[in-house]
Amino acid sequence: MAAADKKASIADALDEQYYQINLDILESFSKYRPPLNLYRFKEDVARVLPYCKAGERLSNEQVEQLAQLVDEGLVFVSREDHPVYVKHISYQLDLVLVDKNLHETEIADIFTQALTRRLGEFFSQPVPLVFGKLWTDMMVLTEYLYADANRIRALSRRLHQTHTLANHSFNSGIMGLAVHIKQQSKQYEAGEVKRKFLDHLTAGLFLHDLGMSKIPPFMLEKDKALTAEDRGKVQRHTQVGYEMLAKLDLRFPEVEECVTDHHERINGSGYPQKKQGQAIGPLGRLCGLVDSYCAMTTKHPYGEPVEPAKAVAQLAQDQGYDQELSRILQAMVMLQSKPK
Numbered sequence: 001m002a003a004a005d006k007k008a009s010i011a012d013a014l015d016e017q018y019y020q021i022n023l024d025i026l027e028s029f030s031k032y033r034p035p036l037n038l039y040r041f042k043e044d045v046a047r048v049l050p051y052c053k054a055g056e057r058l059s060n061e062q063v064e065q066l067a068q069l070v071d072e073g074l075v076f077v078s079r080e081d082h083p084v085y086v087k088h089i090s091y092q093l094d095l096v097l098v099d100k101n102l103h104e105t106e107i108a109d110i111f112t113q114a115l116t117r118r119l120g121e122f123f124s125q126p127v128p129l130v131f132g133k134l135w136t137d138m139m140v141l142t143e144y145l146y147a148d149a150n151r152i153r154a155l156s157r158r159l160h161q162t163h164t165l166a167n168h169s170f171n172s173g174i175m176g177l178a179v180h181i182k183q184q185s186k187q188y189e190a191g192e193v194k195r196k197f198l199d200h201l202t203a204g205l206f207l208h209d210l211g212m213s214k215i216p217p218f219m220l221e222k223d224k225a226l227t228a229e230d231r232g233k234v235q236r237h238t239q240v241g242y243e244m245l246a247k248l249d250l251r252f253p254e255v256e257e258c259v260t261d262h263h264e265r266i267n268g269s270g271y272p273q274k275k276q277g278q279a280i281g282p283l284g285r286l287c288g289l290v291d292s293y294c295a296m297t298t299k300h301p302y303g304e305p306v307e308p309a310k311a312v313a314q315l316a317q318d319q320g321y322d323q324e325l326s327r328i329l330q331a332m333v334m335l336q337s338k339p340k
């Protein structure tokens with residue numbers, strides 16, 4: 001049997017309990033102290049046996065032997081160590097693109113952890129260096145979705161329940177992509193969507209509230225309604241965000257539209273420019289809709305979440321939102337809330 005076939009057949013046989021690891025993944029571990037239990041497939045007895053324990057110190061010979069065994073496809077980690085493995089991979093997200101043994105739901109967990117953490121880091125330190133890491137991880141997501149846009153579904157089932165700026169940004173990004181992909185499903189199937197467009201839209205949706213990172217947290221954590229003055233400050237976040245994009249040299253129209261227009265409403269009831277109808281571009285409308293949906297359905301310091309089904313029904317009746325997008329979101333949420 002060819003080496004590659006042999007590796008695959010061992011992995012298939014053990015798929016349910018173990019993940020086979022490859023050299024990329026091994027290299028991402030601490031060389032002398034792997035962060036989780038490792039197992040070795042013993043061919044003579046056709047069984048998986050413990051190889052070394054989490055955090056155990058390996059000798060130089062063991063390090064060499066381990067690399068050799070990994071290369072032969074004989075080293076595994078247990079699915080019971082899923083949380084450790086997910087956390088580990090989330091620090092080096094591009095590994096999800098090379099690890100063929102991860103399930104779609106496991107990959108979705110990894111993206112959720114990685115992107116939410118990167119968003120949080122960027123919002124607490126919105127400088128180019130930190131942004132670069134967030135951008136890299138967002139591009140891993142778009143590469144993953146570009147290969148099969150339906151993969152967004154597993155991600156859209158992993159929204160955060162509690163509001164923080166990072167959680168909200170993750171949720172809005174994922175829901176925005178889910179609605180967009182549904183709306184453009186034929187174009188995605190036909191391969192007619194440009195990768196660059198998906199990249200920029202993704203960045204716009206995840207970053208729509210970046211201006212909020214400049215608002216002092218105590219103002220956002222208040223458990224009662226804001227004063228008119230405070231509200232004015234908060235409402236400036238779209239303009240502040242736009243200025244931050246320029247400083248990050250992120251001058252793509254898709255990103256700018258999400259940032260500047262997500263509080264504009266088709267009936268003119270929004271801000272800051274009180275734009276109406278077609279004056280608000282399709283991405284501004286998309287971002288506005290999912291932003292509201294995600295804000296309504298998470299727990300805030302000032303209130304409990306609205307049920308998803310109620311939230312979409314409310315949005316569908318609101319003349320401020322794009323009716324077609326609203327219907328797509330509603331159909332999607334109703335389908336998800338159906339018992340299986």
Ligand SMILES: [Fe+2]
Pocket residue numbers: 208209237262263291
């Ligand atoms: Fe906003």
Ligand SMILES: [Fe+2]
Pocket residue numbers: 168172208209291
């Ligand atoms: Fe928002």
